[in-house]
Every structure is written in C-alpha cells, then in structure tokens.
Ligand SMILES: *[C@@H]1O[C@H](CO)[C@@H](O)[C@H](O)[C@H]1NC(C)=O
Ligand SMILES: *[C@@H]1O[C@H](CO)[C@@H](O)[C@H](O)[C@H]1NC(C)=O
Ligand SMILES: *[C@@H]1O[C@H](CO)[C@@H](O)[C@H](O)[C@H]1NC(C)=O
C-alpha cells in the first residue's frame with residue numbers, strides 16, 4: 449500500500465508542477481466549477497459497471513470509456529491543454545483509484561451484507577470565485593441518496609445519513625488516507641490553477657452565446673380560460689429572464705403564472721416556457737419579454753395578438769392538410785419556411 453500511495457503522490461506533484469508552469473492568467477470573469485462524476489453499478493461481487501464524466505460548468509470535457517477506463521475527449525481544446533504524458537499519468541491514476549474503489553466497496557458490501565445490485569456515486573470538484581479563492585467539494589451517494597461528504601477544512605468525512613453502512617464506509621475512507629490526500633491535492637490545493645488553465649484553452653466555448661428564439665401562442669382548454677404560452681428556446685448560456693407584461697407592467701408571480709424549469713436541448717442550448725392564464729377578451733394587452741446575455745441590454749418583446757387565435761387554428765388545419773397530401777419533404781420545407789418567418793418576426797420586435 450505504502451509504495452503505491454507514495455508513487456501516486458509523486459506523479460501528482462509532477463503533474464501539478466507542470467500545470468503550474470503552464471498556468472496562464474484567466475481573463476474570464478465569474479464563478480466557475482469543475483465537477484467529476486462517477487457512477488458505479490455493482491452488479492455482483494465480480495462485475496462493476498463504471499461511468500465517469502468531467503464537466504466545466506455545463507460543458508462536458510470528457511468521459512471514461514467504461515471498458516478500458518481511458519479518457520474520451522469531448523472538446524477539441526481539452527487534450528492540448530496538457531502534454532500527452534500528463535494525460536497518461538492522469539489515466540493511470542484513475543485506473544488505480546477505480547481498482548481500489550471497487551475493491552474497498554466490494555469488501556465493505558460483503559462484510560455488511562449489502563444486497564447486490566447497488567449503485568455508488570461520487571462527485572468531486574471545485575469552484576473558483578472572481579476573487580480567486582476556491583471551494584472544493586466531494587460527495588458520495590448510495591442508491592441515489594446522499595451518503596457521505598468530505599469536509600475540506602479538517603479533511604474528515606461527514607455522514608449524510610446515519611446507518612451502519614455509512615459509519616462503516618466513513619471509517620474505511622478515513623483510514624484510506626491516500627484517497628483524502630488525492631481529493632485535497634486535486635481539488636483543494638490546485639483548483640484555481642486547473643480552472644484557469646481550462647478557462648484559457650476553453651475560452652471560446654465558455655463565452656459562447658446563442659440568442660433565444662421566442663414564440664407566443666395560445667391554448668383554450670376551457671371556454672372561459674385562455675393560456676398564453678411563451679416558448680423560449682435555443683439559448684446559451686443558461687441564465688435567462690422571461691416575464692409576461694400586462695399593459696406594459698410585469699405580471700408578478702402568482703397562480704396565473706406558471707414558468708417551467710430550464711431544460712436542456714441536445715445541442716447544449718436550453719429552453720423553457722412560461723404560461724399565463726387570462727380571461728378571453730379581457731381588454732388587456734399582453735407581451736412576453738425575454739432578457740439574455742446574448743441580447744446585451746436589449747430585450748425581446750413578443751406581443752400576444754388577440755386575433756391570432758384564428759390564424760393558429762388556420763395553421764393547424766393547413767398542417768393537417770399538408771400531412772395528408774404532401775410528401776415528407778414538402779412538410780419539412782414548409783416547417784423550415786415557418787421557422788424562418790417566425791425568427792424574422794421576432795427580430796423585428798427586438799427593442
Ligand atoms: C455478474 O454480473 C454479470 C453481468 O450482469 C454477469 O455476466 C455475471 O455472470 C455475474 N457473475 C456472477 C458471479 O454472478
Ligand atoms: C471570495 O468570494 C467568495 C464568494 O463570493 C466569498 O465567499 C469569500 O468570502 C471571498 N473571499 C475573500 C477572501 O474575499
Ligand atoms: C483547503 O484550502 C484552504 C484554502 O487554501 C485551506 O485553508 C484548507 O486547510 C485546505 N484544506 C485541506 C484539507 O487541505
């Protein structure tokens with residue numbers, strides 16, 4: 449045990465030295481977080497399914513090949529950030545760590561009669577603030593529930609749930625000081641430097657901005673209720689502000705207003721929708737207002753036109769007719785045209 453741990457730390461220090469040498473001043477402002485996620489499904493004592501993923505903010509840096517435990521890079525700028533030899537060192541460290549992890553967990557599961565299959569998850573990482581201080585974190589989960597967390601201030605493991613099993617794993621991890629040292633060195637001591645290096649290489653990806661595309665339409669679930677829907681999609685980064693205006697005044701949160709969570713699209717953009725319940729023909733004017741970093745100080749303002757219920761029905765009928773008569777290609781062309789028109793309309797409303 450001792451020589452291996454020593455070796456591991458030597459590698460680490462070499463690696464960190466190289467990282468420091470290549471360290472550059474980051475010119476991006478804000479708070480940034482690196483997270484490493486591990487999910488291990490223990491099918492039985494001899495078979496573990498392991499998945500690993502690295503993230504900088506919401507950008508997937510790379511994952512672990514579940515068969516070979518080698519790194520697959522998802523961003524072209526991640527591999528060049530380090531010399532080839534350093535990546536080899538990191539891969540070796542990951543392999544040693546996973547072997548030990550699986551061994552320790554299987555041993556504990558057998559001693560405590562833990563039923564198979566079960567899932568163990570780890571999340572470790574760090575956060576760097578604009579004032580160049582950082583906070584590191586490490587959590588362990590068991591069957592989807594919080595299990596243990598690591599306290600960086602005194603390098604101890606804390607129980608998230610107090611069970612025989614969690615106490616046992618806490619004792620094992622506390623004993624296994626190489627793991628704690630690894631967590632500390634990787635995430636506490638060098639977090640600022642690691643993140644600054646990645647910010648430097650991944651600047652374009654982190655600064656990427658995709659403007660939101662917004663559409664407003666209505667649904668009438670009951671004759672006395674009109675649901676105005678503002679659908680906003682295709683934006684990046686994630687923070688956004690979507691509000692309904694009634695006669696130019698922002699509608700405050702209440703039972704009439706229902707805004708969804710921000711959901712991911714497949715192309716690393718996001719979407720959400722905000723629904724406002726109103727009475728039909730209530731004499732007010734309504735508009736959906738969208739603010740996003742990509743728009744600068746401008747806002748998107750998409751008014752709800754009362755008369756557009758009729759066109760919406762008309763379009764629905766047209767779609768039905770087209771589906772019935774036209775080829776798939778024809779429908780696609782039509783949708784594309786609609787999309788272009790809608791986008792053009794929205795651009796008109798940028799104020
Ligand atoms: C363990 O699980 C794997 C995958 O489900 C299966 O192929 C293997 O036969 C199992 N081994 C034992 C000893 O049960
Ligand atoms: C740095 O910023 C973080 C987050 O805003 C804050 O919690 C921390 O106290 C700050 N540290 C210093 C030394 O200013
Ligand atoms: C983590 O870093 C902070 C700030 O540099 C330091 O105060 C703390 O002692 C470190 N924790 C460990 C466990 O090394």
Ligand SMILES: *[C@@H]1O[C@H](CO)[C@@H](O)[C@H](O)[C@H]1NC(C)=O
Pocket residue numbers: 599601602604
């Ligand atoms: C470490 O810090 C945590 C939180 O401050 C505390 O609950 C725990 O008892 C401390 N552990 C030791 C060994 O000092």
Ligand SMILES: *[C@@H]1O[C@H](CO)[C@@H](O)[C@H](O)[C@H]1NC(C)=O
Pocket residue numbers: 611612
């Ligand atoms: C913990 O283990 C002890 C003895 O091994 C047993 O008496 C006790 O019931 C267990 N507690 C729980 C919550 O499983």
Ligand SMILES: *[C@@H]1O[C@H](CO)[C@@H](O)[C@H](O)[C@H]1NC(C)=O
Pocket residue numbers: 616619620623
């Ligand atoms: C912790 O280490 C000590 C000494 O190596 C050993 O006696 C003890 O059984 C270990 N405890 C656990 C829970 O692994």
Ligand SMILES: *[C@@H]1O[C@H](CO)[C@@H](O)[C@H](O)[C@H]1NC(C)=O
Pocket residue numbers: 703706707
């Ligand atoms: C908001 O919409 C969701 C999904 O349509 C629905 O499940 C939920 O009940 C709504 N909440 C309110 C307060 O209307």
